[in-house]
Amino acid sequence: MLTFIIRRLLWTVLVLFVITVVVFIIFFKTPGVDPARAIAGRNPSAQVLQEIREQFGLNKPLPVQYGLMMKSIFISRDLVSYSNQGVKVVPEIAAATPATLSLVFGAALIWVVMAIAVGVAAALLRGTVFDPLLMVLALIGVSAPVFWVGEVANLITQGTWHDTFLFSWVPPLGYTPLTQNPLLWFKGLVIPWITLSILYIGLYGRVLRANILETQNEDFVRTARAKGISERQVLLRHTLRTSMITFVSLFGLDFGALVAGGALLTEVVFGIHGVGYLTYQALANLDLPTIMATVVYGAFFIVLANTVVDIGYAWLDPRIRPT
Amino acid sequence: MATLLEQAEVGPQLTSAVVGRNPWALAGRRLRRNRIALAALALFLLIVVLSLAAPLYAKYVAHVNPFPPNLNGHTVVNGKVVAVMQQGGGTLRLGETPIGPTWDLGHYFLGADSLGRDVGALLLYGGRSSLLVGIGSAVLCCLAATVVALIAGFFGGTVDAVLSRIMDVIWAFPVYLLAISISTELLTHSNGFQFGPLHVSASSLWLPAVIIAFIFVPYVYRPVRGQVLAVVNKEFVEASVAQGAGNMRLIFSEILPNVVSTVIVLLPLMVATTILTESALSFLSVGVQPPNVSWGTIIQDGTSLLYTRPWVSIAPGIMILLTVLSLNVLGDGVRDALDPRAKLRVEG
């Protein structure tokens, strides 16, 4: 098992390396684009262009350029955004991370609990009207674009019905750090949490229900029943335990993707200044250094999540553990 | 008295035991019986037809050209001529506000956007772009992924290892970030691209279509490759090889037909995914570019009007919701129709 983990980690490092190379190529080597100009943002002065050329070694061979870029992101962490008044990018990302983590952790908690409830309920209530009802709701959750749901939520909670008792507690859009004002932190995150989790409740509820129904037809569940153990035990110890394997691995991947900046739509719509929001702003301003750094940050988390999921999967399913 | 052996040579009369039926015919029958899936298909086709009819609507019903700004225009509401951009209108009474929905098909059905344009007509044109990009990229994606999966699964070994690793790397990229990065880069080329004799303008719908197709290739590749591997190891393929079948024949006659059903199940779901992705990218201004509009861009345009003229943002979202919902339901129906396990197991 240990060699398996080590091999996976080495593979992770390799993939990260390849990703950074690809990012480098995209931003530095697209034909026809002068990287210095692109990095400098709007209306660069000749002096700024010269600075950039030196910092990134744009006149030097490719591997050197790559090395310099990596250095400024990881080691000296002095990658500077030229379109944003010389703000240091890496600390900026670090400062934005708590917001993203708050959003994603909260939403994940809600969606896991609700998805399990929905999935199990739909499977148990199969044959009644509740099963298709739950599945239709789940399907709607999956089919609505998350940024639109957020806008509609804002419309309702900030606009039309803001003055009613239902939503008067909703603070204006934005994020308040937990350490600054816990209550406000919470109140400001409730609607974003719900918005973000709707999609995933739908997705995971459906997946879980399908898995449970499939597993219930498995031979070993039949054996479990033949052994005379209670229906509840059959559900929990046999059916659910096996169905959750897929659920857990999917969860790991999605969670990782969200932390990596995949929640950017939600962050933008609700004005939460997390990593996703940062990415979006960088995008709007064509702020290349920030975009590069956020992509590398994001890729790192995704690859990490993939690795954790792979290792976790082996732990959950003894059949695929390497002997 | 004839022995059983002799009887066997004569050939007994049999009541038909198992009637052999073409699995595609079976699937088609099952799908046709699934009324919900058929309703979903009908809804989807309706949306497609409406979107394709956008130019007809614009020209003959609404009498507008919805693309250029129309800040000084006028239209007819309840028989009265009103300005499209109202002074101090809306609940906030700030500055200029476009008119809201008139619910009159001939005149600014859903109102105007901040440039005075007819939202209803834009909505249909937006559908055109969204659907073209969505369907186009899904088809491209499935084609590309199937080809790569066939090669990887069939040839195995190093070829498979290399291709799968490449897929893993693409997969590792955060989907939106990859799309955004590529789009950003490409957008700095405002004059378009030259691929040999082919010129692709920066606002072409092909760009978002290809980008979206590219980022989802690993997503389709994995299950298709899994299916290819399952089939490659089956005995009927070995039998074919023993008969001297060449690689091309093996791939096209033996493996591909058995893999096609996996792709068919994935297709409606992929279209749903690509439409959602396109709308998100367009919302972020890195998807469909002006002068084209898509549902995502209209939602973006509507955010500044969210509290005064909410319909500009709400309507395209509803369209996306309905389209994706119908595709998801259809996808479920197709999967149930093609899944052999859907038939009851009667054990002997």
Next chain:
Amino acid sequence: MTGPNMTGEPLLDVRDLKVSFRTEDGLVKAVDGVSLTLFEGETLGIVGESGSGKSVTMMSVMRLINDPNARFEGEVLYKGHDLMTLNRDQMRAIRGTGISMIFQDPMTSLNPVYRVGAQIAEQIRAHDHVSKQAARARAIELLAAVGIPQAAHRVDNYPHEFSGGMRQRVMIAMAVSCNPDILIADEPTTALDVTIQAQILKLLRKLRNDFGTAVVLITHDMGVVADLADRIAVMYAGRIVEQGTRREVFYDAQHPYTWGLLGSIARLDRPKPRRLAAIPGQPPSLLRLAPGCAFADRCAHRFDLCDEPPELLERVDGNHLDACHLEPKQKKELRETTIHPELIENAE
């Protein structure tokens, strides 16, 4: 206790059991009026091909069929109580302790994520209030009793770490852990090699002899029941077509289907036939059963009476039942030509 106790009340009394399934193509009559009795300590073999209804019969006895499209009629008396009328908890109390079942494929029948010791202990603790350690100790005992070497070590292994034959032994250990009155073995050796087959059958015989468990052995292979069964029931198309003691069925078979089964066994102790006799044709579709004898279409000896459904009656003596309209005298002659065609050939 070595011999069956055929006096007194039967342990299991199945009376006119009918099981049908509604499918999209119509009503499938999987079991069409089956009556069986099983006495304490006796071994009953149920023989038939796929689709004959043998598994569905015993699964219905255990009430393990959860299909909402299934319909049940008839009575299943176990120690005097009709199992068909029991509620879930009452049935649960019988499963595993009163009646136990082992299945065909031991790989898929064991939960892959739990160790085998835990799975055996789970059954024990569901019925007896013992501690975890006591259950585990008992599990080790059971594994040793079924012939698993190093039981104390292997109790912590996962199912995939055992070979096929070993896994089936684990299943058997689990099934007998609570000393059931009846053990139902549904094709226990079908998924195993022939050599392992013999070992498993030997194990079943040993357990039966040591504990006096009544065994129902379901199989399609006459060879499997030749050694183990006290009585044999032959099933075809959801009905019993012949039933009697082992001697009676093997040496005085009355039904043409049984002859076909016996004749298709390759024998080492007889002259080699030109061709192995096979029963021509296919099993009938359970959707469209002929009104008369279900076997008539494949029977070489069909005559006009066969359009009437034959009843399962004692036509020869006491407990030997069969469902064929032919006269016993005719049957004797015809039997020889069917089972031993090589005798005819050599005579010619």
